[in-house]
Amino acid sequence: MGWKRLDTISDYARHGIDLRATCEQCGRAVVIASLALSLEMQRRNLPRDLDAVRRVLRCEGCGSKRPHLVPVMRE
Numbered sequence: 001m002g003w004k005r006l007d008t009i010s011d012y013a014r015h016g017i018d019l020r021a022t023c024e025q026c027g028r029a030v031v032i033a034s035l036a037l038s039l040e041m042q043r044r045n046l047p048r049d050l051d052a053v054r055r056v057l058r059c060e061g062c063g064s065k066r067p068h069l070v071p072v073m074r075e
Helices: 010-016 034-043 050-056
Strands: 016-025 031-032 067-073
Touching: 010 016, 010 034, 016 034, 031 034, 034 050, 050 067
Parallel strands: none
Antiparallel strands: 016 031, 016 067
């Protein structure tokens, strides 16, 4: 078993790993495709490190900007 550096959302996309974002306010959870998120961050000319991703994501349920991010393997 090897180790993978997952510093940016692009690293997640390269290794086939998506993100589960859980809202710390209301508990709503969604799986976000890392490739689509990486491309959107690039299109908006935003940095792709995970801190920048956390600042951009907003809960569709309550509007909170406090996601908890966990890597999940694609099925």
